Amino acid sequence: MTEAEALKAAQDALKAWGVTATPRLIKNRENIVLEAEGPEGQRAALRLHRPGYQSDDAIRSELWWSEALVAAGMTVPQPIRTLAGEVLATGGARVASLVTWLDGEPLGEGGVPLAMPPAEQEALHEALGAELARLHMVSDDMTRPEAFERATMDLEALLGPDPAWGRYWENPSLTEAESEELRETGAELREVIAKHAEQGGDFGLIHADALRENVLQQGDQVRLIDFDDGVFGFRMYELGVQMSQNWDQPNREELGAALLRGYATVRALPERAEELLEAFTLMRGLASCGWTNGRYADDDPAVRGYAERALEMARRWRG
DSSP, X not given: OOHHHHHHHHHHHHGGGTOOSOOEEEEESSSEEEEEEOTTSOEEEEEEOOTTTSOHHHHHHHHXXXXXXXXXXXXXXXXXXXXXXXXXXXXXXXXXXXXEOOOSEESOOTTSOOOSOHHHHHHHHHHHHHHHHHHHHHHHHOOOOTTOOOOEEOHHHHHSSSOTTOOGGGOTTOOHHHHHHHHHHHHHHHHHHHHHHHTTOOEEXXXXXXXXXXXXXXXXXXXXXXXXXXXXXXXXXHHHHHHTTTTTXXXXXXXXXXXXXXXXXXXXXXXXXXXXXXXXXXXXXXXXXHHTTTTSOTTOHHHHHHHHHHHHHHHHHHO
């Protein structure tokens, strides 16, 4: 959608909440996100959901999950119901949801070195580890409704012949030799993750996209936003996703240790957690390499950028 089309779709969607105030566009990507006014004048975030990504029931499940997390004491965005008492508005150009606004600044931005001093970086990653562990604990304690629907990111979805995020070895920028290198890496990685699964690897609801942009800093605390990618998956993959933006930072080992340290204050870590964190960080790198397939033109610099990152991560992991 163009910016004008997005604003028009947003204004049409807000009618379901009885809101006439003009929203402000924040992000016009797959999901379109706008800062909006809620029905009681409160600050809110309007999401126009990308077509074909999540079913209406899956989005409703995400919003039920958010409400349950808040009920359990966590601070995450929760849905604001329409005038008809629904969590979704489905009659417009895109399915829309309106959620409460959380104050704070994003932890950072992908591809940009963290701005705060190293000690503060570590403290925030420790806080994030604890917050992700709380998310997992609370999610396991929930009694989900029968209609709850979220995708499963298991071993096959990650490293099977048709990965959920795309065949990373078919990234169009790869040479034949590079493609084979990533296929071999994926096969080795599959053995590591399969062993983790066989040993009872922690698996359940995860945010699955706890990147810097989706982590809000509030003083010395952190809060998660944007649960759109939430799935049933490996809990260590959750931590690997976060570390995938730190893979090239000079203090990445310290940040990884802080993330694990914070997690362990709330929930037990698996054996050899440090090695698993490296493996699942690489896993996200491979997934992102495949994610570009069909989303960008073959000659877009981002396609090669994700491929080069995956190759560098793979070479370091394999030694």
